[in-house]
Amino acid sequence: MAGTMHFQIEGLRANVENKEILKGFDLTIKNGEVHAIMGPNGTGKSTLASVLMGHPKYEVTAGAISLDGEDLLEMSVDERARAGLFLGMQYPSEIPGVTNSDFLRSAINARREEGNEISLMKFIRQLEAKMKELEMNPQFAHRYLNEGFSGGEKKRNEILQMLLLEPRLTILDEIDSGLDIDALRIVADGVNSMRGEDRSFLIITHYQRLLNYIKPDFVHVMMQGRIVRSGGPELAERLENEGYEWLKEELGIVDEVGQEA
Ligand code: ADP
Ligand code: MG
Numbered sequence: 001m002a003g004t005m006h007f008q009i010e011g012l013r014a015n016v017e018n019k020e021i022l023k024g025f026d027l028t029i030k031n032g033e034v035h036a037i038m039g040p041n042g043t044g045k046s047t048l049a050s051v052l053m054g055h056p057k058y059e060v061t062a063g064a065i066s067l068d069g070e071d072l073l074e075m076s077v078d079e080r081a082r083a084g085l086f087l088g089m090q091y092p093s094e095i096p097g098v099t100n101s102d103f104l105r106s107a108i109n110a111r112r113e114e115g116n117e118i119s120l121m122k123f124i125r126q127l128e129a130k131m132k133e134l135e136m137n138p139q140f141a142h143r144y145l146n147e148g149f150s151g152g153e154k155k156r157n158e159i160l161q162m163l164l165l166e167p168r169l170t171i172l173d174e175i176d177s178g179l180d181i182d183a184l185r186i187v188a189d190g191v192n193s194m195r196g197e198d199r200s201f202l203i204i205t206h207y208q209r210l211l212n213y214i215k216p217d218f219v220h221v222m223m224q225g226r227i228v229r230s231g232g233p234e235l236a237e238r239l240e241n242e243g244y245e246w247l248k249e250e251l252g253i254v255d256e257v258g259q260e261a
Contacts, residue, residue, distance in 0.1 A: 006028070006029075006030055006031065006066075006067075006068060006069070007027075007028070007029040007030075007065075007066070007067050007169055007200065008027075008028045008029075008064075008065070008066050009025055009026060009027045009028070009052075009063070009064075009065050010026055010063055010064045010065075011024050011025075011026060011062055011063035011064070012024070012025040012026070012048075012051070012060065012062070012063035012064075012065065013025075013060070013061045013062040013063055014047065014051045014058050014059060014060045014061060015058070015059045015061055016047060016057060016058050016059070017057075020061070020225070021044040021047045021058075021225055022044050022047060022048060022051065022225045022226070023044075023224065023225035023226050024062075024063070024225070024226050025044075025048060025063070025222075025225065025226045025227065026226070026227060027202075027220065027227060029169065029200045029202060030200070031197060031198060031200060032195075032196065032197045032198065032199065032200060033200050033201075033217045033218065034195065034200070034201040034203065034214065034215070034216045034217050034218075035200075035201065035202050035203070035216060035217065035218045035219075035220065036202075036203045036204075036205060036211055036214075036216035036218070036219045036220065036236060037202065037203070037204045037205075037220050037221075037222050037227075038204075038205055038206065038208070038219065038220070038221055038222070038236060038239055039206075039221055039222035039223055039244075040206075040223065040244055041206065043222050043223050043224060043225065044222065044224075044225045045173065045174075045204045045222055046090055046173055046174075046204070047225075048204075048222075049087055049089075049090075049171050049173045049202075049204060050087075052065065052072070052080075052085065052087070052171060052202075053077060053080060053085065053087045053171070054072075054075065054076065054077040054080050055077075060073060067083055067084075067085070067169070070083070072085075078110065081107075081110065081111060082110070082111050083168075084167050084168030084169055085167060085168075085169050085171070086161070086162055086165055086167030086169070086170045086171065087170075087171045087172075087173065088155075088158035088159065088161070088162055088170065088171065088172040088173065088175050089158060089173055090173040090174040090175075090177065090204075092146050092154045092155075092157065092158055093146065094144070094145065094146040094147045094148075094149075095144065095145040095146065095147070096144045096145075096147050097144060098144060098145050099141070099142055099143065099144060099145070100140055100141055100142070100143055100144070100145050100146075100157065101127060101141040101142060103145045104123075104127060104160070104161060104164055105118065105120075105123050107161065107164075107165060108123065108164060108165060111165065126164060127141060127164065130160055130163040130164055131160060133163070133189075133190065133193070134156050134159060134160055134163070134186055134187075134190055135186055136153075136156055136157075136160065140153070140157065145157075150178075151177070151178030151179075152178050152179050152180065152183045154178075155175050155176075155177075155178060155179055155183070155187065156183060156186070156187060158172075158175060159175070159187050159190045159191070162190070162191075162194070163190055163193075163194065166194070166199075167199070168198065168199055168200065169199075169200045169201070169202065170191075170194070170199070170200070170201050170202070171201075171202045171203075171204070172191070172201065172202070172203050172204065173204045174204060174205060174206060175187060175203075175205075175210070176205055176207060176209060176210040177206065184209070184210065184213060185213060188210065188213030188214045189213075191203075191214050192213075192214060201214075203216060207240070208236040208237060208239060208240035209240075211233060211236045215233060216232075216233060216236070217232075218230060218231070218232065219231055219232060219233060219235040219236045221235065221239065221244075221247060223244070223247075223248070223251070223253055224253065228247070228251055228253070229247060229251075
């Protein structure tokens, strides 16, 4: 239902390889809101993204996730995508043998009812328009998905998917890493062009820089598997200027092995 989207994560706990990574994660995203999650490396940001998308490697042990009151944890990966979830990945996989264009068209059609597939003409028109918007070389449509793409090209390609799929909730995991400033601006423009009442965003980033271009409504700091502080864009600025130490001190957090600020 447009206008009522409500994404809620409550008390989420999840393991990977029997190690607990998410330790009571809570977050509510309302329709049209942009939330940013920042945090040191190894705090579970990518794990959160994978759990939301239903990656089988991650075992949810407690908590609830709902989208418009529907139980997300009961949904398969495909059902989550059809419900309007999209993840732009930190490390997109390469799929040799499948062209970017074929992949994108299948992804669009997988989200549509049978018999209501997008026509080839319409798809090509949309693809060309969006690639132009992202200043991508048209050749990328015909190359195998992500194969031999540079880090920045992969990220741009994730945004291309987002623009074509028009998800209701977009999760972007460190979409800014590996992007130079021009690419960052193009990617941010792509996101900003999609912002609106019936779309929401969860933007995971290690650096504040991206948030100069995509202004979040809320900023959350994640440490040791949960949100430890929430605020507005000023929180991101403070972290940029002062790092995470002050917050760790305030919270009495001692670094775990494998975590770095
Ligand atoms: P972040 O994205 O915040 O840097 P991650 O979610 O990638 O953190 O990782 C959090 C912790 O979970 C790390 O200790 C990492 O080694 C572990 N982890 C994440 N995914 C896997 C996996 N697929 N296999 C083993 N360990 C994992
Ligand atoms: Mg990560």
